[in-house]
Amino acid sequence: MKKVLELKSVHTYYGHIHALKGVSLEVREGEIVTLIGANGAGKTTTLRTISGMVAPREGEIIFEGQRVNHLPAYEIVKRGIGHVPEGRRIFPRLTVEENLEIGAYLTNDRQAVAERKAEVFDLFPRLAERRRQLGGTLSGGEQQMLAIGRALMQDPRILLLDEPSMGLAPVLVDAIFEIIVELNKRGKTILLVEQNALLALKVAHRGYVLQTGEITLEGPAEELARNEEVKKAYLGG
Amino acid sequence: MFEVLISLLPSVLLEGLILGFVYAMIALGYTMVYGVLELINFAHSEIFMSGAVAGAETFILLKGTIANPYLLLLVAIIIGGAVAAFVSVSVERLAYRPLRKRGTTNRLVPLITAIGASFFLQDLVRLIEGLWNNAFYRRYPTFDAFERTYNLPVWLGDIVIILSLFTFFFAIVYLIYWVGVRLARAKQKRPTRNTLYALSGLSILFTVLFSLKYREVLTTDMGLSIQMKSLLVIVVSLAMLFGLNWLVNKTKLGVAIRAVAQDAQTASLMGINPDVIISRTFLIGGFLGGVAGVLFGLLYTLVHPYVGFIPGIKAFTAAVLGGIGNITGAAVGGLVLGMLEMLGGTYLTFLTNGAMGTEYKDILAFVILILILLFRPQGILGQQVGEKV
């Protein structure tokens, strides 16, 4: 299958902190790929580097055959990378509907925007009920739905999800993961960062394990789920 | 004596309202820029000034060509607004953006830059005007049509009186409320909807009682009168305020401005280039400031490179009064400040038997600014940045 996204030994720094030490990974069309690892391993940094929020110092990021590293974030979005950031980061004082519309900022075709909005509301009926409410007044789960919906409004080629289950009740976690699987079935390519490794490996096709800025293990998701090291470190024995 | 004071009240409040509209338009520029950058753009007073001067030049240059004063005013407003918008965008591009790109985190640096830009603009305009006219004072021409005074029909006069009284009482009741909250050391930061309803109800009650009691004095035989140019100021300001309201709430650019104000990084994940939006914000704020400059020139006729300072600092006070970063707040703050200033200016003379004249009215704004900063730095309406208005 076609490679959608590829990282070739990417190094990212925050000042003197060497957060990514040569990360290489790839995501192919139609896949769910998960990136798991402990706190501070560099998962968020990997996604932020891909979407241009931080610039890598070394290495290459190739999206659909073109180098995108060193492009600013707003240019990378245009290429078709949708990023649902850690902690949701919805706009608290825009309404739900405005949050979605700003997600489609790059689309000038009103018809297309309306269609996508309808799709998002179809996927998350909760959001339709709350469309006039301010984003900041939503519950954590609803905010996560809104953050995902907002990214979908760009109709991205690949969706980067950063810990969509964070801080949610178990029922909601299941609901969000069902949505992720559903989106994938509809053809979205997904790069999923998760602390909840068990669940992530269940829905993903392949996975990477990140440890203090380096990829230490990779492989098909079922294999990783059976791996003794992974079990011990991330799956609670 | 007391009756004289009250009989003056309606016209004083009306005058204050007119001045308040000018302040409101300038204040919007401060507040919008603060909203997206958390920067107090002290050069905004000079952006206002450049609009006022450009307006004067337009009037003087085209007076012979365009006979219709209303059309001439329209052209002057457009040119004054455009020049100020250009200056505003240039200041951002040449002074603030380079600092931003360098990642300066010290908040003092952009502030000092802003003050530097202010001085630069004053002297630049002085230089240009000096080369161009050999003098840097310019006078707006007067037109009979604009100077003419109209008596408001009684019903309209009554409406204006009642509205101004209401605003006046509301301001007082609110002031007492927040001083009370402050003294009680209550946790609650801003009044709930119900508190606001209660305060409004109280103000309505006062308005009704007051206007019934002083019925005779309030509506004099002459009624309320207004000059054409003041009326024009109100009409143009209202048009600008409604236009801005539409732009901020209903257009894609408006949503993008609010998004950048709330979270610029995440906005860039939506494909928004924050620099472009910041530049647009300076454009809009500059245009409003320039139009305010032309209206100011129309009211007070004399303009020069240093004319921006006092109105600028008053409009800044208005923006702080309404809660800096809050768009509605800036408009309300402008109106309230305009009225307070006129009240202070008029009644100070009376109350001190002429010992303190109207010239003290300028101090009022500074006193208010200091009081707010001491007691309620978040302003009256208090909400932050990027609000729907």
Ligand SMILES: Nc1ncnc2c1ncn2[C@@H]1O[C@H](COP(=O)(O)OP(=O)(O)OP(=O)(O)O)[C@@H](O)[C@H]1O
């Ligand atoms: N803005 C920043 N400035 C300095 N250091 C940072 C910054 N963001 C992250 N880091 C550091 O980079 C490393 C990787 O952080 P990152 O947020 O990518 O980890 P993570 O795997 O997403 O962790 P978590 O599971 O807690 O979200 C950490 O050591 C962190 O302290």
Ligand SMILES: [Mg+2]
């Ligand atoms: Mg993280």
